[in-house]
Amino acid sequence: MSNINAAAVDLFIAKAKPVTIQVSTANNLDEAMNFALDLCDKQPLGKLMLDTGAPPDESRKKTFSAPGVDEKLWGYLVDGGSKKGFEMIRGGLRKYLAGIDMSFTVADLGIADTASCVVECQSEDERLAAMICERHVVALSKSKIVSESYEAEPFLKAAMAKERNYTAFISGPSRTADIERVLTLGVHGPLELYLVLLEN
Amino acid sequence: MSDETTMKSYHGSLKEALDDDFLRQTLDKFAVQYKANRQLIFADINEKGLISEIADHKEESLDHLEELYEQFTKEASRKGVIVHRAATAKDACDLVCSIAKENNVKTIIKSKSMTAEEIHINHALEDAGFIVTETDLGEWIIQLRHEGPSHMVMPAIHLSRGQVAKTFTEETKENQSDDISLLVKVARKELRAKFAEADMGISGANFAVAENGSIAICTNEGNGRLTTTLPRVHVAICGIDKLIPTIHDALRVIKVLPRNATAQAITTYVSWITGAVNCEKDGPGAEKKFHIVFLDNGRTQLIKDSKCRQALRCVRCGACANVCPVYRLVGGHRMGYVYIGAIGLILTYFFHGHERARVLAQNCIGCEACKDVCAAGIDLPDLIQEIRVRLNKEFGSTMDSALLGRLLANRKLFHTLLKFAKFAQLPVKKGPYIRHLPEIFGLGQGFRAMPAIASESFRDMWPAIKPQVVPGAKKVGLFAGCAQDFIYPGQLKAAVTVLSKLGVNVEFPEAQSCCGLPVQMMGQRQSAITTAKNNIQAFKESNVDYVLTLCASCASHMKNRYQELLEGENMEADVKAFSDKVIDFSSFLTDVVKVKPETFVQGDEKVGYHYPCHLVRGLGVTEAPKTLLKAAAKYQPAPEEDVCCGFGGTYSVKFPEISGVLLGSKLKNLEESGATCVVTDCPGCFMQLNGGAVKQGGKLKVEHMAEFLARHLAK
Numbered sequence A: 001m002s003n004i005n006a007a008a009v010d011l012f013i014a015k016a017k018p019v020t021i022q023v024s025t026a027n028n029l030d031e032a033m034n035f036a037l038d039l040c041d042k043q044p045l046g047k048l049m050l051d052t053g054a055p056p057d058e059s060r061k062k063t064f065s066a067p068g069v070d071e072k073l074w075g076y077l078v079d080g081g082s083k084k085g086f087e088m089i090r091g092g093l094r095k096y097l098a099g100i101d102m103s104f105t106v107a108d109l110g111i112a113d114t115a116s117c118v119v120e121c122q123s124e125d126e127r128l129a130a131m132i133c134e135r136h137v138v139a140l141s142k143s144k145i146v147s148e149s150y151e152a153e154p155f156l157k158a159a160m161a162k163e164r165n166y167t168a169f170i171s172g173p174s175r176t177a178d179i180e181r182v183l184t185l186g187v188h189g190p191l192e193l194y195l196v197l198l199e200n
Numbered sequence B: 001m002s003d004e005t006t007m008k009s010y011h012g013s014l015k016e017a018l019d020d021d022f023l024r025q026t027l028d029k030f031a032v033q034y035k036a037n038r039q040l041i042f043a044d045i046n047e048k049g050l051i052s053e054i055a056d057h058k059e060e061s062l063d064h065l066e067e068l069y070e071q072f073t074k075e076a077s078r079k080g081v082i083v084h085r086a087a088t089a090k091d092a093c094d095l096v097c098s099i100a101k102e103n104n105v106k107t108i109i110k111s112k113s114m115t116a117e118e119i120h121i122n123h124a125l126e127d128a129g130f131i132v133t134e135t136d137l138g139e140w141i142i143q144l145r146h147e148g149p150s151h152m153v154m155p156a157i158h159l160s161r162g163q164v165a166k167t168f169t170e171e172t173k174e175n176q177s178d179d180i181s182l183l184v185k186v187a188r189k190e191l192r193a194k195f196a197e198a199d200m201g202i203s204g205a206n207f208a209v210a211e212n213g214s215i216a217i218c219t220n221e222g223n224g225r226l227t228t229t230l231p232r233v234h235v236a237i238c239g240i241d242k243l244i245p246t247i248h249d250a251l252r253v254i255k256v257l258p259r260n261a262t263a264q265a266i267t268t269y270v271s272w273i274t275g276a277v278n279c280e281k282d283g284p285g286a287e288k289k290f291h292i293v294f295l296d297n298g299r300t301q302l303i304k305d306s307k308c309r310q311a312l313r314c315v316r317c318g319a320c321a322n323v324c325p326v327y328r329l330v331g332g333h334r335m336g337y338v339y340i341g342a343i344g345l346i347l348t349y350f351f352h353g354h355e356r357a358r359v360l361a362q363n364c365i366g367c368e369a370c371k372d373v374c375a376a377g378i379d380l381p382d383l384i385q386e387i388r389v390r391l392n393k394e395f396g397s398t399m400d401s402a403l404l405g406r407l408l409a410n411r412k413l414f415h416t417l418l419k420f421a422k423f424a425q426l427p428v429k430k431g432p433y434i435r436h437l438p439e440i441f442g443l444g445q446g447f448r449a450m451p452a453i454a455s456e457s458f459r460d461m462w463p464a465i466k467p468q469v470v471p472g473a474k475k476v477g478l479f480a481g482c483a484q485d486f487i488y489p490g491q492l493k494a495a496v497t498v499l500s501k502l503g504v505n506v507e508f509p510e511a512q513s514c515c516g517l518p519v520q521m522m523g524q525r526q527s528a529i530t531t532a533k534n535n536i537q538a539f540k541e542s543n544v545d546y547v548l549t550l551c552a553s554c555a556s557h558m559k560n561r562y563q564e565l566l567e568g569e570n571m572e573a574d575v576k577a578f579s580d581k582v583i584d585f586s587s588f589l590t591d592v593v594k595v596k597p598e599t600f601v602q603g604d605e606k607v608g609y610h611y612p613c614h615l616v617r618g619l620g621v622t623e624a625p626k627t628l629l630k631a632a633a634k635y636q637p638a639p640e641e642d643v644c645c646g647f648g649g650t651y652s653v654k655f656p657e658i659s660g661v662l663l664g665s666k667l668k669n670l671e672e673s674g675a676t677c678v679v680t681d682c683p684g685c686f687m688q689l690n691g692g693a694v695k696q697g698g699k700l701k702v703e704h705m706a707e708f709l710a711r712h713l714a715k
Helices: A006-016 A029-042 A071-083 A124-132 A149-160 B007-018 B021-041 B047-063 B065-078 B089-102 B114-118 B121-127 B137-144 B161-172 B180-197 B223-229 B247-262 B299-303 B309-313 B325-330 B341-351 B354-360 B369-373 B380-395 B399-409 B411-424 B458-465 B481-487 B489-501 B517-521 B525-542 B552-560 B572-581 B585-592 B624-632 B656-673 B683-695 B705-711
Strands: A021-026 A063-065 A087-089 A100-106 A109-111 A116-120 A133-141 A165-170 A192-198 B082-086 B107-110 B131-134 B200-203 B207-209 B214-219 B233-239 B269-274 B289-295 B475-479 B505-507 B546-549 B582-584 B606-610 B677-680 B701-704
Touching: A006 A021, A006 A109, A006 A192, A021 A029, A029 A063, A029 A071, A029 A100, A029 A133, A029 A192, A071 A087, A100 A124, A109 A149, A116 A133, A116 A149, A124 A133, A124 A165, A124 B223, A149 A165, A149 B247, A149 B269, A165 B223, B007 B325, B007 B354, B007 B656, B021 B247, B021 B325, B047 B065, B047 B247, B047 B309, B065 B082, B082 B089, B089 B121, B089 B200, B089 B233, B089 B289, B107 B121, B107 B180, B107 B223, B114 B121, B114 B233, B121 B131, B131 B137, B137 B161, B137 B180, B161 B180, B180 B223, B200 B223, B207 B247, B214 B223, B214 B247, B223 B233, B223 B269, B299 B309, B309 B341, B325 B656, B341 B354, B341 B369, B341 B380, B354 B380, B369 B380, B380 B517, B399 B411, B399 B517, B399 B525, B458 B481, B458 B489, B475 B489, B475 B525, B475 B552, B481 B489, B481 B683, B489 B505, B489 B705, B517 B525, B517 B552, B525 B572, B546 B552, B546 B572, B546 B585, B552 B572, B552 B582, B572 B582, B582 B585, B585 B624, B585 B705, B606 B624, B606 B656, B624 B705, B656 B683, B677 B683, B677 B705, B683 B701, B701 B705
Parallel strands: A021 A192, A063 A087, A063 A100, A100 A133, A133 A192, B082 B289, B107 B131, B107 B200, B200 B233, B233 B289, B475 B505, B475 B546, B546 B582, B606 B677, B677 B701
Antiparallel strands: A109 A116, A116 A165, A165 B269, B207 B214, B214 B269
């Protein structure tokens, strides 16, 4: 636990509020995944953004995607999601551009002073998962929170030294103020962003 | 997008904007909220330190731009990116069109890019038969309306929800309500379909990082991420000035850019893209075709321009528009061609042709609010003045500016003429003001009472009022400035009374002339140089400890501009000695004399203060005037004390419609504060405020600090 920068964690939590990130804590990834599954279960069925020609199907299954997680986590999610009757998606997200109800991502790093989740999205599916869902749950280990962006440089340097890389700072849900400067969430990407801070 | 090439048509366009109530209300609200929010969001970081670091590092990048370009190209090419360089806007458009053709593209989506706007890429692509859709909400709205952006960050800020609802109704052929959250949902749905089908995505780039050949894009909506992810071809259009050496350089700018743009700590998304990332549009395992088009369009030429190259430090935050009092009144369509605000006036000249900047470059009031907030420390007002100089050289000066230039450069002729004018004005003089002027002289000046030339100038009264010398005391040389010497000599006389009471020796070097700022503002550089030299010489001979002036504009011009103006004239030491001695009246009393409150009689008058632009921003003076006010009266704070009163020297004559509205807001704020008197430290601001107050019936008393203090001196 000694490698947690408590001041940075507190700063992250304080800075998350004004950018409408809803923060909670969990002891481990299993708990974070349960949080995402429960949240998806409680939310109303998301609206589809593309006309498929067919009438809206209120009985369709909720969709839950987590393309970036490893086999073990995926197994856990599928197990929990199937019980709740979700359609679980790990790849081929292009087929779901009309919208996904929930995506789950594990962040690589957190930057406290801007409440940014740093996520390396090597695959197209990971990038899409974070953008086409209605609600996005990001899990971030407290030990991976740094105070400010210069401390994220070694991570970024390593990521961008690769042949192919797409890394993002995500600091809240998709937002716009383009009409009369009224802040509105979910213009293209998620309507809500939930951050689960992990003790371990 | 202002494409006005004559002053007459430009004035017509300005009037239209001033009559647009929605625009006025929106921008007013924005200006006030932005300033407050900006202050909060910068509270926990070292703003000035970061800005100065950004300026230094951007300059260094410009010095090594070709090396950075080579390094970037090498790194990016190695990672599968195709890098192009376009010399002109047309070359860039041709390149992008040919990339689209080669890849059998039909539909294109775009995320926000000012560089793409700069080259008018949409027109070129549409002419070539491609279907282009903007995906930034604001950009999409103005695309549907066939308009240009009116702000670099909030392109549709000039439109109301009702106008957007009407536009969306036409686009979707369904009736749309004017509920903003529902309108945003319409965009989400309509644009998702465009994203799904698009073959090519065009983005800009906030940074091109040479050390790893990556680009970074800052967006709030996330459309940049979809634009660079979904289509099988990605073209990033990027000014070559966006090249920086390292990730660290980008992170540094990111600390300031969103704070300055929209008072956010960071944009919701910052995407760092390296190499031809995978793209499964054509099936699993496929790669994206990733092209980067670096645009020159005059930039390498501009780097060689030692005076103006700092314009290339711009990070496109739009803050110079956010704080501009003129932008606040007329909006971006009258404050730029493609680029908006102070930087827009400058970049129009360099990127879109000198002719197009001729009229636009005149519409800067010189209040320096933009310079004060610029993320890259660009001296925007100075560059605008420089562009006026160049425009005068290229197209010739207007008759009035050329005449004024010649006149001010010849002190004796100027002063003789002023004496003549004193008699010539008699038929139209009414007390201390000029009565109704024939329209030819007073065009549009009805919003304020114009002062008459005083019956006795300060230089004429000096021999009679010159105080006795106090042995061993500090000696100040009074710099009168034209307005106080010939129109308001009473203000100088009051200062002499206060200074004598405080035991300060006062000299008045009579060979002094105009400070030169008015001619500099009009682009008459040679006259500005002549007057500057003349003043330095005049004060050198009198050997004073301080050059004291009651005019904030003269002070700021002489202190901050003389050195640069007289570069190469072989008089560096004299200029420095002179500029170092320049001080404003209020600061001299608080910082040098360290005047005590008991020097003045404390009254119960409610007094407000107006900060002259050149005092608060030009000289960075904030506390001195208030300290003095509080010693003699009840200081009554008013909103926006540091916003320009609308004078701006010759600006108020050139743009009376704007000057008048700025003055109206200023007086309204003061009246609503409950003040019965307003004090200021500049005869120009005094002329404006007093002219307006007299015109409104004279309920508000206006005083120069010197007169106010003289009136409250303890016996």
